Amino acid sequence: xxxxxxxxxxxxxxxxxxxxxxxxxxxxxxxxxxxxxxxxxxxxxxxxxxxxxxxxxxxxxxxxxxxxxxxxxxxxxxxxxxxxxxxxxxxxxxxxxxxxxxxxxxxxxxxxxxxxxxxxxxxxxxxxxxxxxxxxxxxxxxxxxxxxxxxxxxxxxxxxxxxxxxxxxxxxxxxxxxxxxxxxxxxxxxxxxxxxxxxxxxxxxxxxxxxxxxxxxxxxxxxxxxxxxxxxxxxxxxxxxxxxxxxxxxxxxxxxxxxxxxxxxxxxxxxxxxxxxxxxxxxxxxxxxxxxxxxxxxxxxxxxxxxxxxxxxxxxxxxxxxxxxxxxxxxxxxxxxxxxxxxxxxxxxxxxxxxxxxxxxxxxxxxxxxxxxxxxxxxxxxxxxxxxxxxxxxxx
Amino acid sequence: xxxxxxxxxxxxxxxxxxxxxxxxxxxxxxxxxxxxxxxxxxxxxxxxxxxxxxxxxxxxxxxxxxxxxxxxxxxxxxxxxxxxxxxxxxxxxxxxxxxxxxxxxxxxxxxxxxxxxxxxxxxxxxxxxxxxxxxxxxxxxxxxxxxxxxxxxxxxxxxxxxxxxxxxxxxxxxxxxxxxxxxxxxxxxxxxxxxxxxxxxxxxxxxxxxxxxxxxxxxxxxxxxxxxxxxxxxxxxxxxxxxxxxxxxxxxxxxxxxxxxxxxxxxxxxxxxxxxxxxxxxxxxxxxxxxxxxxxxxxxxxxxxxxxxxxxxxxxxxxxxxxxxxxxxxxxxxxxxxxxxxxxxxxxxxxxxxxxxxxxxxxxxxxxxxxxxxxxxxxxxxxxxxxxxxxxxxxx
Numbered sequence: 001x002x003x004x005x006x007x008x009x010x011x012x013x014x015x016x017x018x019x020x021x022x023x024x025x026x027x028x029x030x031x032x033x034x035x036x037x038x039x040x041x042x043x044x045x046x047x048x049x050x051x052x053x054x055x056x057x058x059x060x061x062x063x064x065x066x067x068x069x070x071x072x073x074x075x076x077x078x079x080x081x082x083x084x085x086x087x088x089x090x091x092x093x094x095x096x097x098x099x100x101x102x103x104x105x106x107x108x109x110x111x112x113x114x115x116x117x118x119x120x121x122x123x124x125x126x127x128x129x130x131x132x133x134x135x136x137x138x139x140x141x142x143x144x145x146x147x148x149x150x151x152x153x154x155x156x157x158x159x160x161x162x163x164x165x166x167x168x169x170x171x172x173x174x175x176x177x178x179x180x181x182x183x184x185x186x187x188x189x190x191x192x193x194x195x196x197x198x199x200x201x202x203x204x205x206x207x208x209x210x211x212x213x214x215x216x217x218x219x220x221x222x223x224x225x226x227x228x229x230x231x232x233x234x235x236x237x238x239x240x241x242x243x244x245x246x247x248x249x250x251x252x253x254x255x256x257x258x259x260x261x262x263x264x265x266x267x268x269x270x271x272x273x274x275x276x277x278x279x280x281x282x283x284x285x286x287x288x289x290x291x292x293x294x295x296x297x298x299x300x301x302x303x304x305x306x307x308x309x310x311x312x313x314x315x316x317x318x319x320x321x322x323x324x325x326x327x328x329x330x331x332x333x334x335x336x337x338x339x340x341x342x343x344x345x346x347x348x349x350x351x352x353x354x355x356x357x358x359x360x361x362x363x364x365x366x367x368x369x370x371x372x373x374x375x376x377x378x379x380x381x382x383x384x385x386x387x388x389x390x391x392x393x394x395x396x
Numbered sequence: 397x398x399x400x401x402x403x404x405x406x407x408x409x410x411x412x413x414x415x416x417x418x419x420x421x422x423x424x425x426x427x428x429x430x431x432x433x434x435x436x437x438x439x440x441x442x443x444x445x446x447x448x449x450x451x452x453x454x455x456x457x458x459x460x461x462x463x464x465x466x467x468x469x470x471x472x473x474x475x476x477x478x479x480x481x482x483x484x485x486x487x488x489x490x491x492x493x494x495x496x497x498x499x500x501x502x503x504x505x506x507x508x509x510x511x512x513x514x515x516x517x518x519x520x521x522x523x524x525x526x527x528x529x530x531x532x533x534x535x536x537x538x539x540x541x542x543x544x545x546x547x548x549x550x551x552x553x554x555x556x557x558x559x560x561x562x563x564x565x566x567x568x569x570x571x572x573x574x575x576x577x578x579x580x581x582x583x584x585x586x587x588x589x590x591x592x593x594x595x596x597x598x599x600x601x602x603x604x605x606x607x608x609x610x611x612x613x614x615x616x617x618x619x620x621x622x623x624x625x626x627x628x629x630x631x632x633x634x635x636x637x638x639x640x641x642x643x644x645x646x647x648x649x650x651x652x653x654x655x656x657x658x659x660x661x662x663x664x665x666x667x668x669x670x671x672x673x674x675x676x677x678x679x680x681x682x683x684x685x686x687x688x689x690x691x692x693x694x695x696x697x698x699x700x701x702x703x704x705x706x707x708x709x710x711x712x713x714x715x716x717x718x719x720x721x722x723x724x725x726x727x728x729x730x731x732x733x734x735x736x737x738x739x740x741x742x743x744x745x746x747x748x749x750x751x752x753x754x755x756x757x758x759x760x761x762x763x764x765x766x767x768x769x770x771x772x773x774x775x776x777x778x779x780x781x782x783x784x785x786x787x788x789x790x791x792x
Contacts, residue, residue, distance in 0.1 A: 001601065001658060003512050003534070006665045017466070017671070042463045055455040060448045065642045067438045070413070101497055101646065101675065108674030116399050133672035205397065246461045248680025250497065262397065269402045276529035278504030279497065283679045284644025
């Protein structure tokens with residue numbers, strides 16, 4: 001009766017969201033404080049006072065709640081362009097910026113503008129599996145290429161081997177969800193050489209779609225290399241969900257590289273797609289709010305503290321884990337090969353994790369540490385118990 | 397290089413938006429006060445003070461900017477369900493409500509959930525042509541059926557004749573953009589009988605998708621019949637763009653009829669589509685704001701005054717026009733058969749209208765009167781001049 005295609009997909013819902021629902025049930029049963037919920041990347045801190053103050057200050061600005069061009073407010077786009085220019089060293093103008101309804105919308109709009117049915121998009125696993133929908137909705141297919149074990153760095157020769165005649169784009173997501181890895185500059189430069197060579201061979205560019213919601217969430221003085229500087233065929237998609245702690249408000253932007261050939265056509269396609277997919281324009285008040293806080297990174301010190309706490313708890317309990325340089329996730333190795341079974345064992349200890357299979361990288365699991373210090377502290381016993389149960393072999 | 401499909405579509409951009417851009421150019425050239433811009437349905441009034449006060453009051457409520465279930469905040473969904481129950485006499489619960497990023501998003505999500513490639517959707521012309529995208533993006537096709545001339549009431553026998561084996565849905569939009577007609581109860585009841593009979597014949601329901609952004613914008617004591625009451629196979633899509641004067645904020649809802657068979661599957665499909673199309677969730681702060689103002693209708697008296705003013709100006713100048721009962725558009729008959737040519741003539745008199753062809757109903761043109769009283773007043777001379785030029789035959 002309804003869409004057969006969608007009804008078939010319903011069964012294979014998001015593992016992250018499924019664990020989120022599991023968490024809600026366990027909390028109702030055992031009480032909030034007796035459940036250790038590491039499922040969802042829902043920033044724990046409230047937005048900074050300066051952000052709230054600007055929501056209030058702008059609330060009654062004449063015209064702020066009205067329609068504007070589908071690309072967004074002109075002044076907001078100019079401000080974002082100046083910010084992108086500073087970060088990349090390339091000269092962005094307002095024309096290169098399309099304000100969008102969060103990064104998910106930005107990726108949907110981008111792939112709607114880039115892909116024809118049958119086109120392929122390379123992703124680097126582990127990766128955020130919603131990419132499959134944003135690509136699949138356009139009739140495209142995702143071609144995952146594993147990153148290197150333990151470091152989660154791009155496997156450049158494997159990427160080179162994966163490029164075929166229908167490869168239209170590659171998605172980069174650094175700092176990475178779920179691994180927390182920041183791809184080093186030398187890897188990106190090697191990737192650029194591979195893509196340049198592929199373009200020479202096939203005559204078709206491979207566009208770099210850079211999903212950067214965590215660009216401002218980095219630790220230990222790490223600097224995230226600018227993808228827009230390194231790749232001229234790049235489209236940057238950013239969101240203020242994490243940096244401003246506004247995930248529910250759905251606000252972000254797309255920035256087309258100023259040196260991308262025929263960028264005007266792509267820009268027109270993005271604006272058209274933003275309109276016809278039903279987004280129409282990015283939420284208006286929050287366009288103006290976000291433009292005032294482009295350099296802000298809410299809760300960074302708190303995230304660092306929590307990363308260190310949870311990393312210590314998890315490694316002390318015997319888990320192997322990369323110490324992440326960015327984002328707010330740990331991605332430890334599952335002590336048993338079957339990561340889904342591991343997630344079930346953890347659930348029995350009222351600990352909610354997302355299996356690595358949910359990121360196309362089995363054998364690992366994700367812990368979102370954008371949660372309260374108290375919960376992280378209380379979870380120490382649970383991680384030890386989980387490890388003890390597995391060591392005891394009761395679950396083989 | 398980019399999507400061929402999208403690049404082909406770029407040429408056929410929205411006529412409404414094209415006229416909006418034309419208006420901006422004319423204003424830059426002749427000055428704002430010398431251009432009569434009736435192109436865009438961008439509500440003129442600012443939101444009521446009570447709405448602004450609630451934006452401010454809610455801005456620092458803990459958790460209000462965070463992720464919630466993809467369907468929206470539970471309390472907001474309950475409030476909307478109670479409102480729908482009151483309006484329809486059917487018993488809606490929170491499960492039947494999905495908060496969405498405006499009506500455009502609501503329609504995209506609905507058709508993504510309903511359609512498979514090759515399915516057909518009946519629209520009643522004149523209609524908002526963005527429907528073509530919301531249906532076409534799913535591989536579906538729109539089958540327009542003209543309403544009756546002059547009254548713009550549904551042509552029931554023509555609809556019955558248009559229903560085929562692949563007809564999945566019909567879109568109703570009353571009060572109608574662009575005609576301003578409110579479909580009378582007897583027409584909807586006749587349509588229900590036709591759809592019931594078709595379902596008996598084919599075994600497949602034809603879903604009624606009711607796009608109701610103007611439900612609260614009605615005049616002269618007219619009551620809009622509740623589509624949710626009349627049709628059990630109905631999906632109501634609503635938005636607060638017009639009723640709360642918040643079009644830039646993108647906030648609305650989908651309500652699945654509580655008596656629709658297998659509604660749970662459809663509800664799950666809508667939530668899944670909301671997530672995977674990249675909307676994720678409706679903007680969070682404005683979910684809470686809108687829930688406090690479900691019965692409000694910003695600027696209704698002002699719209700009525702402007703309807704009366706512009707109707708008088710236009711009919712005095714010699715145009716034939718239905719006096720609209722709802723929404724904020726006039727849809728006069730073009731004095732020459734070629735409505736696109738008429739729009740060009742009007743442009744030369746610095747008057748911006750949208751040709752009826754932009755609504756799949758040639759021979760008419762749309763005037764949005766959600767504009768200032770001053771502009772309406774100043775436009776009287778222009779409408780007389782346009783008519784004089786045409787009567788003079790200089791444009792044949």
